[in-house]
Amino acid sequence: MSAPRLLKAPLLWTAALFIALLFGMPALAPVFRWGFPQVQPPVFSRGSFLELFLSHAGMVLAGSVAATAAGIALAVFATRPAGRDFRALIDTLATVGQTFPPAAVLALAVPALGFGPEPTIVALFLYGLLPILGNAIAGLEAVPAAVLDAAEGMGLSAWQRLRDIELPLAAPVILAGIRVSVTIAIGTAAIGSTVGALTLGTPIFDGLAGNKLPFVIQGAVLTALFAIVTDLAFAALQRRLQPPGAAPAPA
Amino acid sequence: MIEIEHVAKVYQGRRVVDDLSLTIPDGALCVLLGPSGCGKSTTLRMINRLIPFDAGEIRVGGEDIRRVPPEELRRRIGYAIQSTGLFPHWRVEDNIATVPRLLGWSQQRMRDRVTELLELFRLDPETYRHKYPHQLSGGEQQRVGVARALAADPAVLLMDEPFAAVDPIVRDALQGEIARIHRATGKTIVFVTHDIDEALRLATVIAIMERGRLAQSGVPLEIVENPASEFVREFVGREAAGLKSLALRKVSERLQPGDGAAGEPIEAAASLRDALAAMTARRTDRLPVVDAAGNPAGVITLADLVR
Numbered sequence: 001m002s003a004p005r006l007l008k009a010p011l012l013w014t015a016a017l018f019i020a021l022l023f024g025m026p027a028l029a030p031v032f033r034w035g036f037p038q039v040q041p042p043v044f045s046r047g048s049f050l051e052l053f054l055s056h057a058g059m060v061l062a063g064s065v066a067a068t069a070a071g072i073a074l075a076v077f078a079t080r081p082a083g084r085d086f087r088a089l090i091d092t093l094a095t096v097g098q099t100f101p102p103a104a105v106l107a108l109a110v111p112a113l114g115f116g117p118e119p120t121i122v123a124l125f126l127y128g129l130l131p132i133l134g135n136a137i138a139g140l141e142a143v144p145a146a147v148l149d150a151a152e153g154m155g156l157s158a159w160q161r162l163r164d165i166e167l168p169l170a171a172p173v174i175l176a177g178i179r180v181s182v183t184i185a186i187g188t189a190a191i192g193s194t195v196g197a198l199t200l201g202t203p204i205f206d207g208l209a210g211n212k213l214p215f216v217i218q219g220a221v222l223t224a225l226f227a228i229v230t231d232l233a234f235a236a237l238q239r240r241l242q243p244p245g246a247a248p249a250p251a
Numbered sequence: 252m253i254e255i256e257h258v259a260k261v262y263q264g265r266r267v268v269d270d271l272s273l274t275i276p277d278g279a280l281c282v283l284l285g286p287s288g289c290g291k292s293t294t295l296r297m298i299n300r301l302i303p304f305d306a307g308e309i310r311v312g313g314e315d316i317r318r319v320p321p322e323e324l325r326r327r328i329g330y331a332i333q334s335t336g337l338f339p340h341w342r343v344e345d346n347i348a349t350v351p352r353l354l355g356w357s358q359q360r361m362r363d364r365v366t367e368l369l370e371l372f373r374l375d376p377e378t379y380r381h382k383y384p385h386q387l388s389g390g391e392q393q394r395v396g397v398a399r400a401l402a403a404d405p406a407v408l409l410m411d412e413p414f415a416a417v418d419p420i421v422r423d424a425l426q427g428e429i430a431r432i433h434r435a436t437g438k439t440i441v442f443v444t445h446d447i448d449e450a451l452r453l454a455t456v457i458a459i460m461e462r463g464r465l466a467q468s469g470v471p472l473e474i475v476e477n478p479a480s481e482f483v484r485e486f487v488g489r490e491a492a493g494l495k496s497l498a499l500r501k502v503s504e505r506l507q508p509g510d511g512a513a514g515e516p517i518e519a520a521a522s523l524r525d526a527l528a529a530m531t532a533r534r535t536d537r538l539p540v541v542d543a544a545g546n547p548a549g550v551i552t553l554a555d556l557v558r
């Protein structure tokens with residue numbers, strides 16, 4: 001691949017940069033020592049960055065998979081004839097989940113679940129639900145009435161209409177919701193370090209507590225890159241999954 | 252045969268279909284005609300149980316439709332609608348094979364059937380089978396929509412204003428194709444429209460509806476020449492009804508023996524309206540008539556048209 005084309009593929013070089021920093025941060029110790037001579041050690045060393053990343057990614061995955069499953073299930077229910085009456089209630093609950101500040105959710109979850117990753121996963125789930133639910137409802141409602149009428153009139157069962165027509169046609173919009181949700185979750189998970197979860201946010205909070213600016217920079221750069229790479233990966237996935245004939249998903 | 256007996260549908264306290272009885276014989280092309288809100292679409296959608304009815308009985312092929320599971324009933328009845336309802340994420344061949352797939356046909360049989368139907372609608376199978384609906388023109392989409400309705404070779408075909416959304420030239424071509432396919436397949440077709448000219452062109456039987464009730468049913472000529480009520484007279488178009496009836500009658504019904512006319516002859520099978528148009532265009536009051544083989548058959552005059 002030639003250099004100009006590489007520059008046009010931001011996913012490739014941001015991912016390469018992210019991986020290089022994940023493994024090679026200790027090699028930058030001389031740079032940090034030169035910039036911040038009074039900080040010892042110059043690079044966060046309470047755990048490896050790979051270890052932090054895997055723990056961080058695991059929590060995001062757990063929270064987002066749960067939010068995706070629950071969000072799509074609730075959206076399907078809210079758009080069936082039997083569930084239409086619950087539509088407003090479901091909207092309200094999801095909006096309330098979104099309105100709570102993440103720090104408050106964490107603080108409330110700790111007494112119930114203890115310190116560690118569990119309260120963070122709960123917060124990620126509540127936070128991630130609304131974008132997925134909202135997009136899934138919008139996507140399912142955007143399926144043209146004539147398409148559904150034809151499907152029903154030709155003898156597709158309710159389950160067949162959902163599986164073969166509604167979900168595939170709503171998929172691009174649902175995927176856009178998952179993209180927003182996961183990107184938010186990566187940032188939110190970093191706050192989980194305040195209740196004992198191991199994440200790329202851990203160096204940030206250690207650095208803030210111990211007045212060690214290099215740690216803050218290292219954690220913040222890796223967290224940001226993680227979010228950017230994931231977002232770009234979703235964008236690439238959306239382009240690949242764009243079904244022919246369906247309306248393009250919002251960016 | 253479709254038998255509709257004393258059927259009623261109440262929707263929010265209003266009788267949208269009121270004591271409707273109508274028998275549609277096998278092989279008929281029955282047009283349900285009327286202004287919007289007269290209950291014609293509701294009636295059509297009751298035949299494949301998309302809308303439940305509150306009273307009466309509907310039988311298709313002698314069988315009470317409420318005794319057949321709705322999905323099974325719908326797979327036996329073709330269904331085509333105005334905005335086609337083609338599945339945008341499926342190729343033409345997958346759209347057409349929707350019902351055959353539900354019925355578990357083999358791949359080979361589905362492929363052959365798709366080829367056959369595309370040819371029936373004069374769409375080149377190899378060009379069109381792999382296209383997506385958005386790559387087709389409005390007229391092509393509508394052809395694929397009707398092909399899809401015919402895929403599993405149903406005895407009955409329901410069409411809900413299928414050509415209302417296409418431009419007049421395409422509509423004219425599609426009407427011609429439906430008439431041709433109706434003649435070729437002998438299907439029983441129930442066709443909803445609010446367009447009297449479309450009805451007169453296609454129908455073997457017309458059922459005019461007014462506020463949920465049957466205003467009149469009969470062959471097109473009878474509707475035009477003997478309207479049963481002021482409503483029907485109004486709907487058929489008063490004075491314009493004379494022109495419509497000319498369109499339904501043939502030159503052969505009025506021609507006289509003799510050879511007292513000159514110029515380009517008209518065929519005996521042509522409509523009286525065509526004869527009138529030819530006279531007007533040529534500024535003459537008489538035309539020579541020939542039979543299908545081109546042999547002189549007589550003369551038709553302006554006076555014969557209004558006899």
